[in-house]
Amino acid sequence: xxxxxRTAAMxxxxxxxxxxxxxxxxxAIRRRAGDRFARPVCxxxxxxxxxxxxxxxxxxxxxxxxxxxxxxxxxxSGHAGQVIVGRLDEVPVVMLAGRLHLYEGHAPAIAGYPVRxxxxxxxxxxxxxxxxxxxxxxxxxxxxxxxxxxxxxxxRNPLHGPVQPGDERFPDMAEPYDAGLRAALHxxxxxxxxxxxxxxxxxxxxxxxxxxxxxxxxxxxxxxAVGMSTVPEVVVARALGMRVAAISLITNKAAGLSPAPLDxxxxxxxxxxxxxxxxxxxxxxxxxxxxxxD
Numbered sequence: 001x002x003x004x005x006r007t008a009a010m011x012x013x014x015x016x017x018x019x020x021x022x023x024x025x026x027x028a029i030r031r032r033a034g035d036r037f038a039r040p041v042c043x044x045x046x047x048x049x050x051x052x053x054x055x056x057x058x059x060x061x062x063x064x065x066x067x068x069x070x071x072x073x074x075x076x077s078g079h080a081g082q083v084i085v086g087r088l089d090e091v092p093v094v095m096l097a098g099r100l101h102l103y104e105g106h107a108p109a110i111a112g113y114p115v116r117x118x119x120x121x122x123x124x125x126x127x128x129x130x131x132x133x134x135x136x137x138x139x140x141x142x143x144x145x146x147x148x149x150x151x152x153x154x155x156r157n158p159l160h161g162p163v164q165p166g167d168e169r170f171p172d173m174a175e176p177y178d179a180g181l182r183a184a185l186h187x188x189x190x191x192x193x194x195x196x197x198x199x200x201x202x203x204x205x206x207x208x209x210x211x212x213x214x215x216x217x218x219x220x221x222x223x224x225a226v227g228m229s230t231v232p233e234v235v236v237a238r239a240l241g242m243r244v245a246a247i248s249l250i251t252n253k254a255a256g257l258s259p260a261p262l263d264x265x266x267x268x269x270x271x272x273x274x275x276x277x278x279x280x281x282x283x284x285x286x287x288x289x290x291x292x293x294d
Contacts, residue, residue, distance in 0.1 A: 016109035017070035019116060019164040025069045026120035033061040033085040038092035041289045043118030044282065045096040047130035047229065049271015050249060051080055053279045054097045060086035070113055072100060089283050091290045094121055101229055102156055103207040112158035112236035119240045125289060126237040128246040131271060132225035133254035135218055136199055142274050145197040146185055147177050147246035150231055151223060154205045158232040159239055167239040176234055181245040188284035194277050199224025201248055203231035215254040226254060249274050
């Protein structure tokens with residue numbers, strides 16, 4: 001039986017939120033924040049176990065995903081599912097405490113939708129963070145990896161379908177992660193005495209962890225870390241012309257590289273242990289962005 005490559009399940013839902021809905025969501029967030037809203041220097045997503053940075057935001061307004069037009073509620077443990085507006089060390093930011101994953105059943109366009117809202121709020125920079133398994137054999141749990149590039153083995157793209165207003169139809173992905181932002185993060189890390197690795201992030205669909213055979217394959221493909229998020233968001237951000245940086249917290253050695261079994265509780269625990277270094281790095285980064293924009 002002949003089977004088409006693009007199945008109905010892969011099609012873009014007719015009600016998938018786009019640029020118009022992102023504008024409505026941004027308006028709703030501004031109304032909720034009131035006079036505490038200021039144009040953000042950076043939009044930040046907090047991955048699994050990294051939500052503690054939200055506690056450092058001053059004059060914070062917390063808005064549940066469910067209260068933002070177009071956002072489904074977050075369902076993953078370790079993801080608060082909130083939009084947070086406020087100031088990080090006096091720098092205006094907007095944070096997403098949690099994200100939308102393809103493995104939750106969301107279409108790629110929905111997984112990338114929160115980035116459209118950050119852009120509609122005026123954020124010129126998107127900083128993603130995530131929890132990832134270490135494939136590079138020199139990486140250890142607790143390491144922070146600056147993403148230099150990614151490989152998309154989710155085989156899903158949030159730009160499928162009609163082009164959205166303001167999107168580049170064929171975004172150039174020669175440099176998805178901005179070299180200037182990466183240099184700034186390295187400067188901040190060096191000043192703070194933080195060992196910041198560099199590597200390639202491999203995006204897989206999930207929600208299962210990889211088998212040892214799959215990890216050996218990914219290692220041959222050139223991946224240094226593997227996770228189940230980030231890639232759809234980065235694709236949307238680049239289509240919108242946003243500058244992008246991403247930090248992976250290496251929470252464990254990937255399957256076959258350690259005798260220990262993998263579980264999500266370990267991801268959250270390593271995130272708690274790395275929280276201070278991550279918070280210092282991101283805070284220093286947004287301060288440098290603000291200074292550069294003066």
